[in-house]
Amino acid sequence: MDLLAQLVVNGLVNGSHYALLALGFGLIFGTTRVVHFAYGPVYALSAYGSWLAASMGAPLWLSGVAGVATGAIAGVLAYLVVYRPFEKRGSTSLVVLIASLGLFILLENAIGVVFGTDTKVVPSPPGGIFLWGPLVVTGVQLAQVAALAIVATAVGVYLTRTRMGKAVLAMTDNAEMARIIGIDTVRVSVIAFALGSAIAAVPATLILVKDGATAHMGFLAVFMAFVAVVVGGVGSLRGAVIGGLALGLIESTGMVRIPTEWQSSVAFVVLFIVLLFRPRGLFGGR
Amino acid sequence: MFQLKRRLPVLVAALSAASVFGTASAQDPQTYKIGAILAMSGQASFYGTVMSQGIKQAVDEINAKGGVNGIKLEAVIEDHKSGNAQEAVSAMNRLITINKVKIVMTSFSAPTQAVAPLADQHHIFLLNGGGVSNSLVGVSKYMFHNRSLAADLGLAAVAHLKSTGAKKLAMLQWKNDAGDSVVRATRPYWEKAGGSVVAIEAVPQGVTNMDTQIAKIRAANPDAIALWMFTPEVGLAVKRIRDFGMKQPIIGVEYTQNDAKIAGAQGEGYLFINDYFQPSDDQPWSKQFATDYEKRYGTKPDFYAANYYEGVYLIAELLKRAKAKGGDYMDAEVMKAALYDDPKFDSVYGGQMVFQPNGVAQKRVGLFKVEGGEKKFQSFVKPD
Numbered sequence: 001m002d003l004l005a006q007l008v009v010n011g012l013v014n015g016s017h018y019a020l021l022a023l024g025f026g027l028i029f030g031t032t033r034v035v036h037f038a039y040g041p042v043y044a045l046s047a048y049g050s051w052l053a054a055s056m057g058a059p060l061w062l063s064g065v066a067g068v069a070t071g072a073i074a075g076v077l078a079y080l081v082v083y084r085p086f087e088k089r090g091s092t093s094l095v096v097l098i099a100s101l102g103l104f105i106l107l108e109n110a111i112g113v114v115f116g117t118d119t120k121v122v123p124s125p126p127g128g129i130f131l132w133g134p135l136v137v138t139g140v141q142l143a144q145v146a147a148l149a150i151v152a153t154a155v156g157v158y159l160t161r162t163r164m165g166k167a168v169l170a171m172t173d174n175a176e177m178a179r180i181i182g183i184d185t186v187r188v189s190v191i192a193f194a195l196g197s198a199i200a201a202v203p204a205t206l207i208l209v210k211d212g213a214t215a216h217m218g219f220l221a222v223f224m225a226f227v228a229v230v231v232g233g234v235g236s237l238r239g240a241v242i243g244g245l246a247l248g249l250i251e252s253t254g255m256v257r258i259p260t261e262w263q264s265s266v267a268f269v270v271l272f273i274v275l276l277f278r279p280r281g282l283f284g285g286r
Numbered sequence: 287m288f289q290l291k292r293r294l295p296v297l298v299a300a301l302s303a304a305s306v307f308g309t310a311s312a313q314d315p316q317t318y319k320i321g322a323i324l325a326m327s328g329q330a331s332f333y334g335t336v337m338s339q340g341i342k343q344a345v346d347e348i349n350a351k352g353g354v355n356g357i358k359l360e361a362v363i364e365d366h367k368s369g370n371a372q373e374a375v376s377a378m379n380r381l382i383t384i385n386k387v388k389i390v391m392t393s394f395s396a397p398t399q400a401v402a403p404l405a406d407q408h409h410i411f412l413l414n415g416g417g418v419s420n421s422l423v424g425v426s427k428y429m430f431h432n433r434s435l436a437a438d439l440g441l442a443a444v445a446h447l448k449s450t451g452a453k454k455l456a457m458l459q460w461k462n463d464a465g466d467s468v469v470r471a472t473r474p475y476w477e478k479a480g481g482s483v484v485a486i487e488a489v490p491q492g493v494t495n496m497d498t499q500i501a502k503i504r505a506a507n508p509d510a511i512a513l514w515m516f517t518p519e520v521g522l523a524v525k526r527i528r529d530f531g532m533k534q535p536i537i538g539v540e541y542t543q544n545d546a547k548i549a550g551a552q553g554e555g556y557l558f559i560n561d562y563f564q565p566s567d568d569q570p571w572s573k574q575f576a577t578d579y580e581k582r583y584g585t586k587p588d589f590y591a592a593n594y595y596e597g598v599y600l601i602a603e604l605l606k607r608a609k610a611k612g613g614d615y616m617d618a619e620v621m622k623a624a625l626y627d628d629p630k631f632d633s634v635y636g637g638q639m640v641f642q643p644n645g646v647a648q649k650r651v652g653l654f655k656v657e658g659g660e661k662k663f664q665s666f667v668k669p670d
Contacts, residue, residue, distance in 0.1 A: 003505040010497040109327060117331040118544045119518050124551075129531055136504075136530050211494060211522055212548050216329040220494060252498050260499045261461045261488035 002134035007252045013141040015248020016148040017203050019241040021221050022228035023152060024199035026240030028075075029229060030172045031192035033093065034083050037100040039200060039225065040218025041107035042078060046071035046201035047213035048115055054122040060209070063122065067208075068201040075197025076190055078103060084186070104218075112215035119212040140210045147202050152241055155199065159237070164191055172235055200225075227267045231274045233284025243282065246270075315616070317360040318353070320345070320601055321387035322594070323377045323397060324416075328368025329492035330394075332517065332544055333590060337393055337416060338363050339583050340591035343575075344598035354602045355609055361598075362387060369462075369491070371400035378404045388616040391597055395419035395463045402426035409618040413601065415593030418516075418539075419463040420471070423644050428618035430625065430645045432600060432633075433593050434561050436464055437471035439539040439651065440514060442667045443559045444472045446653060447510050447537055454484045456508035458499055458523055460515040461488035468514035468539070484508050493519060500526050513538035520558075521548030528552035541654065541661060542588045553656045557664075562635055562650035563589035564663055569636040589635075596634040603631060 021043070028036050049070025054063040082103050086096050130137050159165035171178040171188045179185050200221070207217065228247050232239025251266045274281060322341055325334035338361075345359045353359060362385045364377030374397030381387040382404065390405070392398040393416035402425040405412045412429045414422060418436035422429065447455065455476055459465035465488065473483055485506035487499035500523070503511060511534055513523050520540055525548060527536060537557040546553055565576035565587075575595060579587040587595070608615040608624040615621070629641035639647040653664040 003501060006501045006505070007498060010501055014495060014497065112327070112331055117335045119332075119521070119548050121547050121550065129529060131531060138529050207494070211525070212518075214329070214518070215331070216492070217494060219329075220492075255498045255502065259488070260502060263498060264490045264493075 004253065004256050006135055007256055008249065009135055009137055009141075011249035011252030012245070013137070013144050013248070014252055015245035016145045017207070017244075018224045018228050018248050019148050019244030020151060020203045021200060021225035022232065022240035022244040023155060023237060024196040025222065025225035026196075026229040026232070026234070026237055027155070027168075027199065028192050028196035030235040030237065031168055031175075032079070032083075032171075032189045033175070034079075035093070035097050035100060035226075036078070036083075036193075036196075037097075037222055037226075038078050038082075038103035038107055039075075039197070040222030041104055041111060041215075042071055042074045042197050042218070043200040043204045043221045044111055044213065044215060044218040045074050045107065046197070047204040047208040047217065048111060048120065049201070050205040050208050051120040051122060051213055060122070060125055064202075064205045067205040068198045071201030071204065072194040072198040074107075075193040075200075078197075079189060079193040084189075104222075108215055108218060115215065117215060119214050120208070121212040122209055125209060138210075140206060144203070144206050144210075147206060148241070151199055151202055155195070155237070158195075164188070168192055168195075224267060227271050229281075231270060231281055233281025236281070236283035239281055239283030246282075314355070314357060315386075317358045318602075318605060318616075319360045319362055319385055319387045319389075320598060321378075321381035321385065321390040322361060322363045322392075323366050323374050323381070323390060323401065324363060324393050325368040326363065326365035328370070330368040333393060333416060334365070334368075336588060336591040337391075337594040339579070340587065340593070340595035341391065341598055343579060343582060344595045347578075348598065348602050354605050359598070359602065366394065366397040369394045369396050371396045373397070374400045375404065377401075378410075382408050382410065388618070389413070389601055389621075391415060391594060391601075393417060395422055398422055398429075399425050399463075402429060405429065405618070411601075411604075411616075411618040411621045413597050415597045416590060417464075418467075420467040421463055423646065428622055430641060430647070432597055432639060432647045432649070434649060434651055435646060436468045436514070436539055439559045440468035440472045440512070441475055442651060442653075443512060443537045443539060443557075444476050446557070446559065446667070447512070447535070448476070448479050448481065450510070450535065452509040452535070453481050454506075454508045454510075455481055456485040456487070456503040456506055456511045457483060458487050458489070458496070458503060458511065458513050458515065460491050460519065462491055464516065465514045472512070472514075489515070489519065491515075491519070494522075496523060496526060497530075500530050500532075503527070504530050504532055508534060510535045510537065512536075516540050517542040517544045518548055521545030521553065524549040524556050525552040541656065542590070543586060546656070546659065546661075549656075551659070553659070556656045558654050558661075559651060559667060560654060561589050561593070562652035562663070562666065563592045564635075564652070571632070572634050572636055575634050592634050596632075599634070600631045 025039050046067040050063040050067030053066035159169050167183045167188050228243035229240045232243025324337050325331050341361050345361045349358045366374035378401040389411045392414045395417040398414050398417045405426045405428050414431045415433050420437045485503050489496045541558045565572040608621045630638045633639040639649045641647050653667050654661045655664050
């Protein structure tokens, strides 16, 4: 019972991490329909932005801001330099997907070449470890859960209460109709890439603090984000968050009886089951 | 006719000399190309970086002294993309057919296993300084290792734990051939010695989150925890185990600079059994290598850099010995025979390494403990 309780806590923490990743990825994918696999290395680049600032003596909060700025700039550049030219030529989504994979490899290798292949770490912040009976949770883990609550709420408010947010939602709903009614879809796409990548920078910075950053940390991140978005339903940000949380919880609590060597297969199993019985995801539209 | 008779001995001598020199020059390449198939990209590219740096430093040093038999060395480095066997086979084919390489340094267990049949087929001498799985032993008749196998190090690790009185052991392993090979060797040893294995948890190589595994280990309440994994997961595992409030002794078979950075202060007290590479004043070659490496790359070398550095020196020495035997001395058969004629080679660890009949070099192995953020040598151990 103690183990199950601990696994639920771990699942909530990991799920919060996946949910944030899915929120950023889902916002970009849902709005622009670009399967932005380079989201992975952009996430990694954000962690390196935070690390660079921290290694130059910036306090942790300022390093986090630097990471968010790095992510947003990298995301916008990815759209304007790589995806937008294909969009203008009316390229198929398959071509854009291949461009995205190319950008993934390019960015990932560039990070390794520029920053080296060793793990980048920052000094552990105060906050320590909390013991609640048999349960253990660290300050960074609590921050991961809190980050989801804060960022998801802020994004929700932005999308529903601001003019630009509503434009993003309109484009997510129907890009063609949004264009017809006069929404500047290029501008909205830029906003989606900036916001989505900035969201990814939050879990990236927290992982840097928790475990350190590597050039290749983006692969698993984009994969889990993709699975969470598909499970939650493409176009539904609420679905992306719930998909991420569900994935984290299943991946963790599912191991209470199953040997942990199977853990990395859980995401695939969940993906297959959802695609089989609910191809549009848990909250996907018709 | 008279003139021909008078000149015949001169002609014969000239032809003989031409024949001898002609044969010699035919056997000598313009440069001695040493191929290396390393993890130059992908999740484990840290290994490829340090290994290739060790190789380049040794090649430059030897060339600065005039090369081997007056012939310069040339490193041709290929990428197996962090353990991809198919990439390793493609790289091996390129090395053999395009670069005409006869000597290849390998790393990682799966890529090394994958290229072994090609080595047998084309008589390529293989030297592994990084792969640790037992399954590498005998995988090719031309395969040699200047790296202790993980199972041997693991056995020494659990033997040490036994001497501390621990009874219940938990194992956290890489789910691959390297991790499995240590579990296969250590579990029966531990149980035969009267201990019990209360948990065996596995993570894939390159994992970034092992909280579930550590929660299960914590629930099993072991007396000690063994880590059968390699960098950077070792540093991450040590950090997370301590984050979970567990105070039990942790022992493993590796702890690189990278692991030390990740574990930080949580690494304090971690024990590991490893190849003894400890640059010090009483080991002049070791000290010189470490000093030059740090000057060149701005970071201290770990034993992986040392293994590939000394591997190049080993190959250089072997080329001299094989050439003395004559014939097609770069053929792996000749090199193998030259190696076993005298299986002792200088080691940058200090002293000499001695190749055993199974192709694995016996080197000095030590128990280390992390104290004050540094690895501190405790004692030499003899793996079973």
